[in-house]
Amino acid sequence: MATRTVRDATRELLRDLGLTTVFGNPGTTEIAFLTEWPDDFTYVLALHEASVVAMADGYARASRQAALVNLHSAGGVGHALGHIFTAYRNNAPLIILAGQQTRSLLPDDPFLGAVEAANFPKPYVKWSCEPARAEDVPAALARAYHIATQAPMGPVFVSVPVDDWDAETSKPIVSRPRIPGFAPDPSALDELVSALDTAERPAIVVGPGIDGEGAVPDVVELAEKVGAGVWAPPMGARCSFPEDHPQFFGFLQPERKALASALTEHDLVVVIGAPAFTYHVYRGESETALPPLFLVSDDEQILARAAEGTGIRATPKLAIRALLDRAAPREAPKPRTRLEKPAAVTPITPAYAYSVISEVLPEDAIVVEETPSHRNELHDHLPIKSTDTGFLTVASGTLGYGLPAAVGAALARPDRKVVAILGDGSSMYCVQALWTAAQHNLPVTFVIFDNSQYAAVRILGEAAGGEKVPGVDLGGIDFPALAKSLGLRTSVVEKAEDLKPTLEAALPDERPHLVHVRIDANPRTLY
Numbered sequence: 001m002a003t004r005t006v007r008d009a010t011r012e013l014l015r016d017l018g019l020t021t022v023f024g025n026p027g028t029t030e031i032a033f034l035t036e037w038p039d040d041f042t043y044v045l046a047l048h049e050a051s052v053v054a055m056a057d058g059y060a061r062a063s064r065q066a067a068l069v070n071l072h073s074a075g076g077v078g079h080a081l082g083h084i085f086t087a088y089r090n091n092a093p094l095i096i097l098a099g100q101q102t103r104s105l106l107p108d109d110p111f112l113g114a115v116e117a118a119n120f121p122k123p124y125v126k127w128s129c130e131p132a133r134a135e136d137v138p139a140a141l142a143r144a145y146h147i148a149t150q151a152p153m154g155p156v157f158v159s160v161p162v163d164d165w166d167a168e169t170s171k172p173i174v175s176r177p178r179i180p181g182f183a184p185d186p187s188a189l190d191e192l193v194s195a196l197d198t199a200e201r202p203a204i205v206v207g208p209g210i211d212g213e214g215a216v217p218d219v220v221e222l223a224e225k226v227g228a229g230v231w232a233p234p235m236g237a238r239c240s241f242p243e244d245h246p247q248f249f250g251f252l253q254p255e256r257k258a259l260a261s262a263l264t265e266h267d268l269v270v271v272i273g274a275p276a277f278t279y280h281v282y283r284g285e286s287e288t289a290l291p292p293l294f295l296v297s298d299d300e301q302i303l304a305r306a307a308e309g310t311g312i313r314a315t316p317k318l319a320i321r322a323l324l325d326r327a328a329p330r331e332a333p334k335p336r337t338r339l340e341k342p343a344a345v346t347p348i349t350p351a352y353a354y355s356v357i358s359e360v361l362p363e364d365a366i367v368v369e370e371t372p373s374h375r376n377e378l379h380d381h382l383p384i385k386s387t388d389t390g391f392l393t394v395a396s397g398t399l400g401y402g403l404p405a406a407v408g409a410a411l412a413r414p415d416r417k418v419v420a421i422l423g424d425g426s427s428m429y430c431v432q433a434l435w436t437a438a439q440h441n442l443p444v445t446f447v448i449f450d451n452s453q454y455a456a457v458r459i460l461g462e463a464a465g466g467e468k469v470p471g472v473d474l475g476g477i478d479f480p481a482l483a484k485s486l487g488l489r490t491s492v493v494e495k496a497e498d499l500k501p502t503l504e505a506a507l508p509d510e511r512p513h514l515v516h517v518r519i520d521a522n523p524r525t526l527y
Contacts, residue, residue, distance in 0.1 A: 007165040009138045009173050011038060016175035017145050019068040019095065021411070023056040025049050027072030029099025029112055032165035034070075044411065045439070047432035049079035051404040054430060057083065057092040058408030061238070062366060062389050064214060066093040066149050067408075073099045074114035077121060077157075082398045087155040088124040089395035090237055091212060093148040094155040095141065096121070100130065103161045117159035128157035134167035142175070150179045151298035151315045153212070181213070181298065181315030188312045189322055192270065192294050197328045199268035202228040203291075205252065207274020207316075208395070209298065210240035215317035216387040219272065222320050223247050227330030229266065232379075233274040234259065239391035240273065243383035246335035251379045253527050254280035260288040272296045273316040276306050280397075281460065281527055339380050344496040347520035350374035350449060352496060354381040357421065357447070360503045365417040366409050369393045370402025370426040373455035373526060374519075378421075389413070400429025403446065407433050410442040417443060417507065424450040425474055431482065437512040438487030445506050446488075446514045448479050451521040459526045483514040493517045 010033075014020060021042045026034055037043060046052040049071055060067040071077050077084075077098050087094050100106075101113035114120060118128040127147045131140045137160055144156040184192075196202055204226075210219050219241060223230050230241045234254035241248055252259045259277055263269055269291050271277075276295045293309030295302070296319045303311035312319065342351040354377050361367070361382075366389055369378060384391040392409060394401040406420035427448055437444050452475035461469045480490035489511060491502050499517065506513045 003168045003170050005165065006134050006137050006167050006169050007033065009169055009171070010141060013138050013142060013173050013175060014068065015040070017066070019066060019145070021059070022068045022070050023052050023059070023408070024070035025052050025072065025076060026070070027076060027099060027112070029073045029101060029162045030070055032162050033097070033099070033160070044436065046404065046436050048430060049076045050083050050400060051430040051433040051436070053080045053083035053087060053094065053096070054401045054404035055408035055433065055436065056094050057087045057090055057401070058368065058392060058405030059412040060092045060094060061090060061212070061392055062409035063412035064212065066095055066145060069094050069096045071096060071098045073101065073112045074117065074120060075112070077114070081121060083401060084121050084155055085124045086394055086396040086398045086401050091153045091209070092155060093153040095144050095148055096125070096155055096157045097141070098157065098159045100159045100161040102163045104163070106161070114159060118157065121157045124155070125157045126154045130159040131164070134164035135169040135171050137164050138169070138173050139171070142173070146176070146179055151181050181318050182313075183318040184296070184312045184314035184322060188310070189326070191310065192312060193323065193326045195268055195292065195294065196226050196270070196323070201266045201333070202226060202268040202270065203231055203249070203263060203266040204228045205231045205233050205269060205271040205274060205276070206240035207233050207272060208236055208238035208240060209273025209316045210320070211238040211389060212273070213315060213317040214388065215320055216240055216242070218317060218320045218324065220245065220387065222324050222327070224332065225324065225329050226327050227332050229333050231262070233271070233277060235278045235280065235395060236274065237393050237395035238389070239384040239386070242385045242387060244385050247332055249336055252277065254278055255283055255527050256286040257283060257288070258527065260286040260290055263291055264288055266291050268292050270294045270296065272319065275302045276309060342381065346494070346496045348493070348496050348499060348517060349520050350377040351381050353449065353499060353517055353519065354378055356499050356503065357419070358382045360500060360507060361419060362417045362507065365390075365419050366413060367391045368402050368406040368409055368418060368420045370399070371421055371423045371449050372426065373423065373451070373459055373524070374449060376524070376526065399426045403427055404430045404433035406444050406446065407437045407442060410437070410444045411440065417445070419507070420444060420446045422446065422448055423455070424448055424452065424477060424479070425454045427479070428477065432486070434483055434486040434488055434512065434514070442512055443510045444512045445509070446483070446512065448514065448516050449519045450479065450516060451519045453521060456526060459524060479514060479516045489513045491515045
């Protein structure tokens with residue numbers, strides 16, 4: 001085979017794998033990878049490495065494809081670690097390619113060198129390496145791709161010394177297709193089918209793994225066939241069931257007592273594609289026992305750490321299809337009562353703001369959300385109806401995800417309107433991602449709910465008995481001026497009667513547009 005550079009061989013592999021969109025923020029240790037950039041590759045520049053990773057995460061989750069991230073040595077990786085953790089919790093298939101100093105300098109602990117580079121992002125990557133030889137770089141990236149995209153999906157990390165890219169190689173590069181999912185064990189499936197057939201009031205908890213596989217229509221069909229009430233799991237990062245469906249029962253809270261109480265009406269609970277369960281606050285153990293529980297997941301760690309229930313290892317779509325083929329039909333449960341629209345008052349309440357967004361939201365829009373203190377109002381008044389990536393949020397709790405993730409989602413799905421609904425505090429962590437939205441002229445509407453505080457910290461702190469907690473008050477941030485400086489159009493809403501017409505004018509804008517909404521600052525109960 002003819003000799004070519006490691007850089008040439010890697011680009012051949014990336015083309016074969018469909019990884020020609022690269023998210024990055026460059027440094028000198030990346031120049032050798034980026035030089036003579038191919039015309040068929042797209043480089044998406046973000047102005048901070050945390051934004052880089054969150055954009056790639058939004059892109060990967062919206063497209064259901066892997067995304068390639070290029071970071072700068074140790075400092076750039078360090079900046080990005082918060083959202084690498086988020087990508088791990090989100091099961092986002094990211095291939096993170098980081099620069100490293102020249103091999104000949106590494107023994108001297110050089111400037112920009114990364115000590116134990118492969119260990120730096122652990123434990124929040126599925127696999128990491130720094131290849132022993134330059135010619136091993138393409139093979140390492142091929143392996144990284146298959147690990148990232150194999151269930152359960154997640155980020156991987158490869159560190160490449162700068163002089164590796166110009167090295168010559170004659171090693172053949174083999175591009176293999178993604179590794180598919182796996183079906184449940186037949187005997188375990190028998191037990192679950194028998195439990196479903198004998199249950200009188202079954203429930204299905206639909207985790208983000210279902211939408212991650214594009215299996216929402218399948219789980220809707222299953223719920224309708226077996227007559228199950230459907231719940232969303234605590235802290236779910238995707239919508240895996242249309243929330244206007246008559247069998248949708250609501251959202252489980254991330255607290256043991258409230259969750260157990262919500263499930264008491266059922267005599268069987270089947271959790272698919274989510275942990276059982278993710279909790280956020282501790283208010284003592286529940287005296288109410290959970291109903292008999294089955295947990296279907298592709299993640300062996302989720303199955304192993306579950307405190308109770310029967311675990312079945314399978315990817316969600318194949319498990320759902322298997323249940324559809326075998327479960328007996330049953331009459332649907334009685335629908336739940338829906339909440340009335342909140343009153344239009346000023347200061348604008350989060351509940352009213354979400355209800356208005358629900359009225360004007362395009363039918364096929366992708367909602368990217370990060371308003372931690374208003375999650376209950378979101379659940380109550382903005383039902384997500386799409387069965388194809390209608391909703392993305394952060395599974396880790398690391399702030400700053402929503403704004404850049406919306407940019408990535410818009411790049412991945414140019415056929416869809418993207419609406420990002422963000423808190424003022426959350427927005428400021430990666431606000432520079434607005435610049436990337438403007439540079440790519442993306443039709444994203446960014447709606448900032450400004451209550452001038454880290455309200456979730458205040459609400460939960462006060463609920464736990466905290467007093468005079470510092471560092472929760474914000475204010476004085478001129479979001480429209482900031483957005484204009486980064487290239488966006490802007491609007492401001494201070495009165496309830498102005499919210500709907502302002503959103504109706506902003507949403508059709510084919511360019512990025514920021515709507516700054518003044519929200520009632522009075523704290524609400526959370527969970």
